[in-house]
Amino acid sequence: MRVFERPKVLKDKVFHYCPGCTHGIVHRLVAEIIEEMDIRERTVGVCPVGCAVLAYDYLDIDMQEASHGRAPAVATGIKRVLPDKVVFTYQGDGDLAAIGMTETVHTAARGEPLTVIFINNAIYGMTNGQMAPTTLLGQRTQTTPYGRNAAKEGYPIKVCEMLATLDGPSYIARVSVGSYKSILNARKVLREAFRRQIEENAYALVEVLSTCPTNWGMKPRDAMDWIENEMQETFPVGIFKE
Amino acid sequence: MAEVIIDRERCKGCLLCVSFCPKQLFTLSDKLNSSGYYPVKIKEMKECSGCAVCATVCPDVAITAVDR
Amino acid sequence: MKKKQVLMKGNEAMAEGAIMAGCRYFFGYPITPQNEVPAHMAAYMPRAGGVFIQAESELAAINMVYGAAGAGARVMTSSSSPGISLKQEGISYLVGAELPCVIANIMRGGPGLGGIQPSQSDYFQAVKGGGHGDYRLIVLAPDSVQEMADLTMLAFDLADVYRNPVMILGDGNLGQMMEPVSFCKFRKRKLPPKDWATTGTAGRPRNIVKSLYLIPEQLEAHNRKLYRKFQTMKRREVRFEEDIPEGCELLLTAFGTTARICRDVVDKLRQRGHKVGLLRPITLFPFPEERIKEVSSRVKAVMTVEMNMGQMVDDVRLAVEGRCPVHFCGRTGGMVPSVEEIVHEAGKILRGMKE
Numbered sequence: 095m096r097v098f099e100r101p102k103v104l105k106d107k108v109f110h111y112c113p114g115c116t117h118g119i120v121h122r123l124v125a126e127i128i129e130e131m132d133i134r135e136r137t138v139g140v141c142p143v144g145c146a147v148l149a150y151d152y153l154d155i156d157m158q159e160a161s162h163g164r165a166p167a168v169a170t171g172i173k174r175v176l177p178d179k180v181v182f183t184y185q186g187d188g189d190l191a192a193i194g195m196t197e198t199v200h201t202a203a204r205g206e207p208l209t210v211i212f213i214n215n216a217i218y219g220m221t222n223g224q225m226a227p228t229t230l231l232g233q234r235t236q237t238t239p240y241g242r243n244a245a246k247e248g249y250p251i252k253v254c255e256m257l258a259t260l261d262g263p264s265y266i267a268r269v270s271v272g273s274y275k276s277i278l279n280a281r282k283v284l285r286e287a288f289r290r291q292i293e294e295n296a297y298a299l300v301e302v303l304s305t306c307p308t309n310w311g312m313k314p315r316d317a318m319d320w321i322e323n324e325m326q327e328t329f330p331v332g333i334f335k336e
Numbered sequence: 337m338a339e340v341i342i343d344r345e346r347c348k349g350c351l352l353c354v355s356f357c358p359k360q361l362f363t364l365s366d367k368l369n370s371s372g373y374y375p376v377k378i379k380e381m382k383e384c385s386g387c388a389v390c391a392t393v394c395p396d397v398a399i400t401a402v403d404r
Numbered sequence: 405m406k407k408k409q410v411l412m413k414g415n416e417a418m419a420e421g422a423i424m425a426g427c428r429y430f431f432g433y434p435i436t437p438q439n440e441v442p443a444h445m446a447a448y449m450p451r452a453g454g455v456f457i458q459a460e461s462e463l464a465a466i467n468m469v470y471g472a473a474g475a476g477a478r479v480m481t482s483s484s485s486p487g488i489s490l491k492q493e494g495i496s497y498l499v500g501a502e503l504p505c506v507i508a509n510i511m512r513g514g515p516g517l518g519g520i521q522p523s524q525s526d527y528f529q530a531v532k533g534g535g536h537g538d539y540r541l542i543v544l545a546p547d548s549v550q551e552m553a554d555l556t557m558l559a560f561d562l563a564d565v566y567r568n569p570v571m572i573l574g575d576g577n578l579g580q581m582m583e584p585v586s587f588c589k590f591r592k593r594k595l596p597p598k599d600w601a602t603t604g605t606a607g608r609p610r611n612i613v614k615s616l617y618l619i620p621e622q623l624e625a626h627n628r629k630l631y632r633k634f635q636t637m638k639r640r641e642v643r644f645e646e647d648i649p650e651g652c653e654l655l656l657t658a659f660g661t662t663a664r665i666c667r668d669v670v671d672k673l674r675q676r677g678h679k680v681g682l683l684r685p686i687t688l689f690p691f692p693e694e695r696i697k698e699v700s701s702r703v704k705a706v707m708t709v710e711m712n713m714g715q716m717v718d719d720v721r722l723a724v725e726g727r728c729p730v731h732f733c734g735r736t737g738g739m740v741p742s743v744e745e746i747v748h749e750a751g752k753i754l755r756g757m758k759e
Contacts, residue, residue, distance in 0.1 A: 114352060
């Protein structure tokens with residue numbers, strides 16, 4: 095009996111992600127959920143600009159590639175045309191919480207029946223590690239070489255806490271993929287976010303605390319531990335709206 | 337009997353399985369794969385309990401876990 | 405039998421034409437002087453079983469258009485100059501991903517926030533690309549409320565035929581003025597099925613809507629494919645209207661609002677015995693360059709009239725290729741040239757010919 099095998103929704107292609115990058119884990123979870131819920135043929139995904147820009151190379155479903163930050167608007171257009179399909183976006187912290195914050199907030203406020211998967215790794219990975227809206231105070235990045243200083247660069251944005259104040263969303267949660275247990279929990283929560291759209295025609299967002307070992311300058315395991323020990327102090331995991 | 341199958345060509349040698357395996361069964365092989373990484377291998381397959389922790393944490397979905 | 409006519413604003417006629425052409429999705433953001441378009445869509449789209457969303461910005465609106473077009477729908481957005489600038493990134497992506505849609509620009513004066521009075525100063529932006537990358541839009545320039553409706557209906561078919569955005573380039577004057585308009589029953593052409601749309605993979609291999617080509621050989625091939633479409637548009641879609649007398653001395657060229665004014669200019673000058681003609685491009689891209697080239701070899705001069713500081717006149721000069729002098733007469737910043745001042749400018753050119 096196979097206790098663990100590659101989901102068929104994942105195409106037979108090696109990820110372009112750096113060694114130890116947890117994008118691969120989240121891609122796999124999404125693929126598993128699509129397979130398990132048997133929605134592959136009626137799912138349309140929207141890719142961001144950022145490291146996951148090529149997500150369509152890996153997920154064997156219909157996908158659209160959005161411009162930077164506009165995935166929620168693109169997904170809104172798709173969902174309004176195809177209300178019976180399952181539409182999700184997969185976005186990073188720069189895409190969702192910097193350039194695309196307007197679309198993020200208003201799509202949530204409208205309660206568009208979408209599933210938003212938000213990868214928060216506290217840095218811009220694709221462009222070599224600049225400060226993200228979610229970079230922690232004191233965290234060194236290419237553009238905060240002395241550490242993020244609240245007086246100069248402001249504070250990290252807590253997307254879940256902020257969106258949970260809106261009436262539109264049905265489900266807002268933050269999970270981590272920083273440990274085995276966290277990954278199992280992330281899977282459960284992501285599945286619920288898809289279920290909300292499918293069964294309740296509702297908006298759901300899941301923030302996934304993820305690693306960027308390359309730009310954090312850490313070994314992959316140390317990066318995972320950093321999520322569990324450091325990142326979660328600023329970004330506590332939990333369900334913010336249910 | 338439990339077993340894990342490692343796809344050498346997918347593995348990037350990130351060592352997450354090495355550090356997460358409760359029985360410390362993984363190690364790096366000394367042969368490069370075609371992408372230029374040293375993929376992991378199993379030291380003692382008969383020790384494997386089939387818990388699939390390695391496969392769950394593997395970011396490259398390079399591990400299949402089997403329980404026969 | 406005379407067709408039933410209704411009195412409507414240009415903006416309303418455009419919106420109604422879109423609905424009649426099967427547009428069922430409209431995403432827009434308020435901006436003067438095009439607000440009648442979203443207002444009409446908000447009122448009538450639900451009755452047609454369609455969707456209207458007031459987006460949070462022009463950026464959101466154009467990207468909703470992208471999503472809906474990628475899902476296979478007939479979809480439209482409208483805005484005015486500053487808002488169209490905001491949409492440029494999205495328009496570039498729409499062309500790159502070969503998505504059909506209709507975008508209306510009811511122009512106002514610029515640059516910057518400019519003003520809210522009519523202008524034609526977005527000609528360059530509309531016909532030369534507008535956003536980044538090597539691309540063109542089909543640009544239709546109505547000159548009446550009737551054409552606001554008719555060309556919008558045409559625009560949806562052209563967008564689908566070429567899998568390319570089509571722009572309706574109007575101005576605040578055409579959008580706001582009221583004229584009688586009649587709607588003929590829209591007969592959609594036979595078009596190929598949108599088998600490229602992302603509608604779920606049931607029964608077929610998956611579809612990807614994207615403009616990203618990281619391998620330069622592939623991107624070049626994609627650009628060449630787009631270029632071939634633009635060349636086909638140039639062969640097949642040139643539209644213009646002309647009134648050129650035998651022995652024409654001065655040819656006026658103008659589009660949209662200024663073309664309307666130029667009709668009166670032509671009448672006035674003819675009453676005074678001058679042989680004056682008018683050529684009005686209806687498609688600004690593709691531009692009627694061949695026709696202008698032909699006519700320019702048998703007239704003494706050309707004068708282009710625009711509500712800007714001289715934009716279409718560049719394309720006229722390229723078409724004329726020095727066969728005769730090309731003059732320009734324009735007002736800008738929301739000022740509309742009067743018949744008298746154009747007659748005056750034309751008079752100077754005509755007198756120069758006699759000397």
